[in-house]
Structures are given as C-alpha cells and as structure tokens.
Amino acid sequence: MQVSENTENKEFKPLIVAFCCNWCSYAGADLAGTSRLSYPAEVKIIRVPCSCRVNPMFILKAFEKGADGVIMCGCHPGDCHYSTGNYYARRRMTLLFSMLDYLGIDRARTRVEWVSAAEGQKFSLVMNDFAKTVTELGENIKLGDLRCKKQQD
Amino acid sequence: MQRIGVFVCWCGSNIAATVDVDAVVEAVKNEPGVCHAQNYQYMCSEAGQGLIKNAIKEHNLTGIVVCSCSPRMHEATFRKTAEQAGLNPYMVEIANIREHCSWIHKDKKEATEKAVILARAAIAKVNLNTPLRPGESMVTKRALVIGGGIAGIQSALDIADAGYPVDIVEKSPTIGGKMAQLDKTFPTLDCAACILTPKMVEAAQHPNINIYSYSEVEAVTGFVGNFDVKIKKKARFVDEKKCTGCAVCTAKCPSRKGGNEFNCNLDNRGAIYIPFAQAVPNVACIDSTRCIHFKTGKCGICEKSCSAGAVNFDQKDEIIEQKYGAIVVATGFQISDVTKFDEFQYTKHPDVITSLELERIMNAAGPTKGTLLRMSNKEHPKDIVFIQCVGSRGNTCRDKTYCSKICCMYTAKHAMLIREKYPDVNVHVFYIDVRTPGKNFDEFYRRAVEQYNVDYIKGMVGKVWENEEGRLTVQGVDLLSNRRIMLDTDMVVLAAAIEPSEGVRNIATMLTASIDTNDFLTEAHPKLRPVESPTAGVFLSGVCQGPKDIPETVSQAGAAAVKVVGLLAKDKLVTSPCTANANELMCNGCSTCERVCPYGAIDYIDKEVNDHGKREVRRIARVNSALCHGCGACTVACPSGAMDLQGFSNRQIMAEVDAICK
C-alpha cells in the first residue's frame, strides 16, 4: 500500500489537502492514527467545524497554490453533528466539482467522502486510494493556468 | 504582529521516535510571528504546562501553538493552561503531529517534514486569531410543556418534582390525551385509566404545575433560556373557578346532535360537556358551534341549571404572556385518515371501525358500556377480522412510509381480550409482518396465537363488502399457502397508521424546530441527542418525535425532563464564542444565510450603519450567539462574505491552505 514505491513516478510526490469536519472525519483520521493505519504523508488535513464550512474558495485556493488534489470529508448524510450541514456541502461540492470538470480540470483530483468517527480504516483506505490516483495524474498546473494562455507568436 | 510561542511535544517516544522534534523547533523559529519555540517530553504534564505558562509570561506571548496529539484530546487542556497564564484561551492552536503524523508515518524525514508543515499551518492560523469571549445569557426558571397527554404530563411532573414551575398547554378541555381513550394497555393488560388518571390528578394538584386547558400556543419568540410565549386561553364559557364538575348541565343540554369526540363520535354529547368523568380539570365547556344559545340567543338551560352560577356566555378568549427557559413539545399523534381506503368500506359500513374506535367499544365508559357489539345492529358478533398496516409502510399517496410501531401489539391485545371475554367469537388477523420487539412483547403475541387461538393470516385484505345476509365478506390472501381467503365476518377492525397531530407544523414553525417529511419533529442528533430539538431549549417528548408506545413515551418524557432540569438549574448560559458573525458594512440583508441556518439563529434588523461616513438604514443579518452552534453553513451561503465564523474565519482557513501549499 505504499505509494512512494510507485516506480514510474518515483520523484513525484503530490500535494493533497484534506478538509475534515471536526465531529466525524477528523475523529476518523484520529482513529486511523490511533490504529496506526498508514496513509501517505502528502495528505495534509485542515480541521473545519463542519463540511458545510468548506467554502469553494478554499478549494480553489488550494489548487491555485499548487495542490494536486483536494478531498473533503464529512459525516455520513443523516449523521451531521449540525443535522443538515453535510447536505448543503453535498450540493455545493457536487456543483463545484462538476464546474471544475467542465473547465477541463481532471475530476479525479477532487473527491468527497463520508467518513464517520468510527471509520479509521475507511479513512486510511480512502487517503491511500486518493493519493494513488492523484500521483498517477501527476502535477496539477491546469487550474492556475486557466487564464494564462500563451500569446501565439 | 502576534508574538507566538511554539511548543513541540515528544509524547514520550510516540512523537519523538518518528518526528525529529529538534528539527521542527529549528524550522518554525523563523516563521512569521514566532518569537519562541521549544520541545519537551510531555507538554500535557504538570511540568509541560508550567513550561508553557512561564514562556507566555517571559516572552509576552500573544498566541501559542502546541504541536502534539489531536486537539480533540488536549485542546481544552492547553486552553486552560493559557488562561491560567493570562492569555485568552482562544489564542491557542494545536498542530496534530501524533494521530495525523507520527503514528501513521514510518520514514522519519517524511514525518518531520509533514510535522513542520502542520506546525506552519497552525502558526499561520494563530497569527490571525483574535481573543474571543464566551457569551452569557440568563435563564428564566420556568418550563412550558405543549400537550397534556401522557408524554406532557410525565415531563411536567418530573420537571415540577425537581423544583421548577411548569405550565402545561393543552388544546382540548382536559388533559389525558390519547391514553385516556384507551381501554387496556399491553403487555400487562392493566386498565389505562387506572394508571393514567392518578397522574392527571397529581399534575393538577402539584404546586409547581399550572394547567392551561382548552388553550393553544399563539406565538413564540426569544431563544434558549429566554422564550417569550403567547398562550391563547379559548373561551369555554364556564368559569373554571366556580364550576364544580357536577355535570347537571351536560345532562340537561338539549343540543345533542353532535358527535362525542372522546368516544370517536360513536355516540353524541351535549353542546356543554365534560369530555369524560375523570377529566382534569373537571370543568364543563361549551362548544359554541353547537350551542343553541349562540345560534339563536335563546335556551340558556345550562345557565339556569347551574347552581354554582359558573356559566358565562360573555367569556372571551384570553391571551396570556409568559416567559420560559425551556419548552417541551409533547403534541402527540392522531389516527390517520382511513377514508382513502375505499376498498375497506370504512365510510360505508358502521361495522368497519378503527382500532381506537374498538378501544372505546371495549371500554366500560364507552358507547356500549364495554360490551362488544356491532355498531350496525347492536348485536353480538361471531367473527371479527383485524387488518394490519392500513396506511403504514407504503410509498403511495395513501400511505405513510413508516411503520406505526404500536399496531401489532394493540391488535394482539384486542384479539386476546375478545377471546378471553367472548370465547365464541372467532378472531382473524391479516398481517404483513408481526413486529414485537420489546420486553415481554413477543411472548404476549405468542400467547394470543397459542393460548387464545387467534387466527393469524399472513397476507393482506383486498376488499370488504356487505353480503346478502347483511354481514361483511372479506376477500384476502394467505401468502403462506398461496390461497385466496374469503371470510364472512361481523366486524372489521383497521389498524390505521398514526401520524403527528395536525397542529404540529404550526408549532414547529413557531419554535423554529425542524420537522421531517412525515411531520415528526427532528432530533438534534438521531442517536446521541434523541430528546432535544436542534433548536436549543426545545425538547421532544412522546410520539411527536416518532411512533412509540406508552413505556417508551414515558421514558422519553422523563429524559426530556432531565434535559430541561439541567438547563433550568443553570443561572446563566455560557455560549461558545465560536459563532457566526455578520459584518454590518458588507451584509446585503439578502436572507440567504437565514435559510441555511439549522438553528434559526439568524434574523434581520433595519439598522443605521455608518459606511465610511455615509449614514444609512440597512437591512442586516443578526446572529443570536446563544442559538448559533458554529457550523458555518451561513458563511459559505453568504454571497458577499459578510458572514464569518469566529475561530474558523475565512482568512484563518485560507492562511492554513496557504501554509500547507507553500
């Protein structure tokens, strides 16, 4: 399960930002840690109170700053600590990711996963899988360059 | 510029074995704002905390970052440490370098690099932290219970016993609710009135309980600890203080054409009536829609016959305004409309009845004085067919999607009681599934089958019609033998779905409490906070939250009461400062944030603002920090970015993203 052993692209380490809600997914990540379930160090977690706190601008910012993949994790629908937050987040992310896809940004670079506080195993599996996908895609320069078409000489 | 101290914990070898803590200290020293960095074996220990306190004082720190275990573990600890050293507790940020780093990575270089990045993100965030102070609000030490059924009575009694005043608002002239209409209760078969009426009396006599019967909640404003409620006390045209409950007037009233709701309209009552003998309060009430005096100005027999002089035709509706700290919703249920099921002939044939009607027929105080009779000809029946799941568990417009939960048990009860009292009556039950989870429940159902020979048929009834003999023919199917069943019977009893009471939508709107697609009130958390509404200070008791039987209702009523008592026991409520906040100069007043707030914490005011010297009145959002839970849904919904969340502000999270993606 070690991504660093990817022989084709050994030198490339993707930068992955994971937004995790405090009540489920961040706790799920803690459980992955407590259970020593490893996932690549390229994944960096930002804690937010709820998935509905994730502003699409944060995700765009991450991409603009050079992130290769962004994943948002929240409580399973129906289990939100704030009752309804993840339902709003679900709509927002669906529409945002669809828009990014429409602009030609690889849709595999964005993902939403519902991870509960008990799903340490799932958290680790998801992060391994996502890191693998993003590693295979290579460096992401597209979004930042969306408005930088080189002038034809 | 902040003066930030960074404290890197070894956690023994938990962190230090994989993360080079010295390297982390070196790396963060040059980060913007950092003026002190050190590592230590156990930061959470007495000594570690002492070290932090000293550093805060010595270096005049304005913010600290602790690189340690998860904030879910020790954020509270380090906030306290900071507070003890005179620093605002919200100037602390944690970089989780244990669960999210040292424990999951093996390569020391990789783990150290990540730890540095996580520390940088925390530093970037704390650079933008501002001191936050928890809010405070007062608590009115009085509770309101909406609904006077068994749920409301139990909640009120438990709150009152704990020493707090409680008002019960009940829309009908008496408390008691649906349980008062029941004959016997499962699985013990004790009489409902025998266990309920003592509680009703206890509630009426309790020094801490005040009952507003024949009253409805008109309006609710305010928030947890500080609700302002308007209660409409409907005119009953009888002076509650004077009426002795002698019932002379109710017997003499000449207007007797209207149905008696308490007996499911199986018999009639007068225009002036007491719903039943044990009513609390035991006070008559005039139904002005049926009273001859209100129609013609004449009659007045009740007034003349009342020796106490209690009848007062001039009585008016009264509005009572009261403050409450907590509200319990116990609005209960009603039987869903079975007239939609024309195949069962409910509207056409008097011998097709609902289970609640059967309760009244079986009850000694009911329309037949407790004798089981066909309503069509008042004769003794020989066969009875019960049909389960009428209107439950379907997905068409005729059905409720949920299981009504109580029907399997009360049908077994009815079947058993009938077989016990009238061994000559054959009882057939058409069922889809028999669901009897609960203590002594399945044993109860098996007794009906095994000892009382109740005929359980797995299958549904397709239709019912009146045959030539004037009896009813039931056409059904037995799925186990794959056979058509035709039964001639005298009575058909429908186990109709139960649904939340009609007015619940209105009450939920007033309370800004959310309801689901079936109109049941939603819990704050389906598993962990099942008796609280997402709206702070509003609690749920009984069937208004979902179908349940009496023991479950009573337990939930008690649980809701404990939550109320826990709230009322506080003099002041401390509110988390991590709440949303609207920037007045940027707010458009567009109402988008209000729509996504799950707690009804946002309202709008017209306020004069001074926008760089330009004074004007604007509609702007106002967050009630006592209600806001800090989820942040509004901050993203806000198109102008006026709404922000303290502790997790736009700039703070952006700064974290920046630091991580450097």
Add this chain to the structure above:
Amino acid sequence: MSEDIIAISGINPRQCMKCGKCSATCPAFEEMDIHPHQFASMVVEGRIDELLASESIWKCLSCFACVERCPRSVEPAKLIEAVRVSVLRERGGSFLSPDEIPAKLDPELPSQAIAAAFRKYRK
C-alpha cells in the same frame, strides 16, 4: 431478462414488501397459476421463463385493481403486462404496418385499439 421486464414495466420489484394486497384484490386470482404477488419476487429472482410460460399473463384482466391498491408502487399489473408484451414481441413479426391502417379504419373502432395493436404486435 429480469432487466428487460424491469425496463419495459418501469417498475422496481424490489420495492415489494410481500403484503399480498395485489393477490387479495385480484378478481382473476382463482384462474391464475402464478399469482400477482409472486410476480415481483420471481422477477427479482430471474424466474422469467416460468412467467413467460404462465397462464396468468393471459388471465390478467388489466383491471388495475392491484395497481390502484399496491402500497409499495410495485403495481403488479404492469409487471404482468411487461411479461405479456415480451411474449408477444417474441412471437414477433409486424402484424400491422402503418400502410394497412387506412383500410382498417372503422368509425366504431376505438383509436386506442390501433395504438394497442402497434404496441402489442410490433417488434
């Protein structure tokens, strides 16, 4: 094959909770070898051959009593119709071509019959 029946009928037979209301309500129940309530589970189980060979599909009156009363929107008459249509399509051939219609038109003939003829007898 199950997929075809599901596609033709537009019904999700997994919604069935096996209450038997359809069979209880069916006027042709006694004539049938496979009863309406069995259709849903047999489609789920993929026992389509048995259904194709069943007498029931010709006994169903399409009275839609079961459609009207099914609490789970499984509406067995639509499943039965789908099986029936499958048999008819299998027998195949276009029994009716558009060119033949003008000659067959009869003021007494309900236009629905023509629509039905196309639906039943065209590949």
Add this chain to the structure above:
Amino acid sequence: MQKTAGLIKKRVLELLADGTVTKVLGWKEGDFIYDVTPASFLSAQEADGLVYSSFCGANLSKYLISECKALTEGKILALLKPCDTYSFNQLLTEHRIDRDKVYVIGVGCKGMLDIEKIKAMGIKGITKVIDNGKELDIKTIYGSKTCKREDALLEKCLCCKSKNFKAFDEIIDPEPETKEEKADRFAKVSELEAMTAEERYAFWQEQLSKCIRCNACRNVCPACSCMKCVFDNPVSGVSSKANTDSFEEKMFHIIRAFHVAGRCTDCGECSRVCPQNIPLHLLNRKFIKDINELYGEYQAGEEVGSRAPLADFTFDDAEPSVVNERGNS
C-alpha cells in the same frame, strides 16, 4: 415597435404628470440608433429622450437597487421586458429593492438585436432597422441590407424565457408567447460536456485568457448586487491588493459563477457587455443545467421568495461522485 414606443412615452408622461412617479428608468438613444443606453428621466422634458427600440436589450432591474435607496418621495418607474422581470423578482427575494417604491411597466418585447452580430455580418453605418418578421430590413448610409432576424438576435432572445411578465403594475403592448420552437439554451453547454477534458480546457483557456478584468460582467450582473463584493473585501480572504497574489485574478470567473449559482436568472447580460466577447453565460448555464438535472427544474426569479437550490437540499440528493459517473457514461 414604434407604436409601442409611442404608447410607452405617452404613459410615462401621464404618470410623471399626475405624480404617481417621480423618476423614470428607461433607455435613451446614443449617437447612433444602436447604441441605446440605460438612462433615468426626472421630468417630461427629459423624458423626451426616452426610446424603446430593438436595441433595448439592457436589463434595467439592477439600477433599482441604488435608485430605491436614493428615492426620497414618490415612486420610480421602471420599464421592464418580460425577461427583466425575473431579475426584478430575484432582487425582491433578496431584499435588495423595495417593491413599494417601484412602479413597473411591463413592456412587450419581440426579441432584441445584437449589434455585434449585425456588425460581424459586415453591415455598417446603420440608420434604421425595419423588422419584417423573419427578416430585417436594415437601412445604412451605404444603402439597404437585409439579414435573417434570428441571425441578429441576442443570445438570450434566441432562447427567450417567456413573453409573460413575472412582475408588473401595468403592461404595455404584450407579445403572445412564441409558437416557434426556441433554441435549446443548453446546446453549447452540452457540446462542451461532450468534449474531452483537454478540449474543454483548451476552450476555456482560450476564452478566459482574453479577460482584461474590466469588471463589466460583475457590474452589470443583477445577481452581483452585493454591497461590497468579496473581491473588494479584505477579510473575505479572496481579495488581494498586492499583485503578488494572483488568486483573485485566476479564479475570478469561477468564483463569480459559483456566487451567482442558483440566483442567476440567465439574463445573459454578462456576455452581452463583455468587451472581449467571452461567453460567460456558458459558466452560469452549466450551473443551471446541473441544478435542473440534479435537483429539479429551477428558474431563479420565477417567483418571489423561492428557495435557491444552494440554500436547499433533499435527503437523497445525488452524491458528488455523480460528476464522475456522468462523465464516464
């Protein structure tokens, strides 16, 4: 058209005279017949310059925000075409304008012309346009020219939302609902969706690289009605005064499209005013198409007070992975 214009002018003068309104929001002619611009008129003399022609594409509803604020007495009269009333309703929903301060005259519209399209056909020096139904008879200083009407219509008129007014106090010369089939407004979006990711990227890079950040799209957009835009708000974390941070520059159009998602009435003003001819409406229409497909048909401004799709949800909404699934099918 001339008849309608006459009726409008007559009614405007009446309402000014009897004091029902104190100000009129309409269009006035520029140096050429086609450079009609939004304008306000305070008196009968001023209102002499009021025009209503085939070049009155501009949506006036957004001006009502500042006009409502500035208004001290009487009412302001707004001339709104059917499609403009959607924006008007959306602004009412968002409490940006005060209905009591506005007197809406709904003016019938046959579809407005896009001068850029006409010029692109090589037709210059236009002095008059006569609408013959299917064809336009265009008088120019170089003689008469003709062109097909549908070739000269604004994009928004090709897929006209409705000829019905969603808000009005009175209506002048309404048009019957068009019987002809309207163009599929999502045709271009679908076409883009069908391309490969590389082709889409190339398309958008080409288009968005043309942007000069003049903010015309933002300034004209009735949904961009914020008191202070996030791009101008230092605590939003988006705006940047320094050139070192190009986040705002790079993400401007994506963020703007997201901010108006579910609120955009598809009035098409953004593309109409873009000096670089960037098809910005294709971003908004992508959101509208997704919303319609995933959450049910929704038209912003159809009714006042409706709940925007992004401020709403159902328990069984599509999962975000639907993006991948649709893409792969």
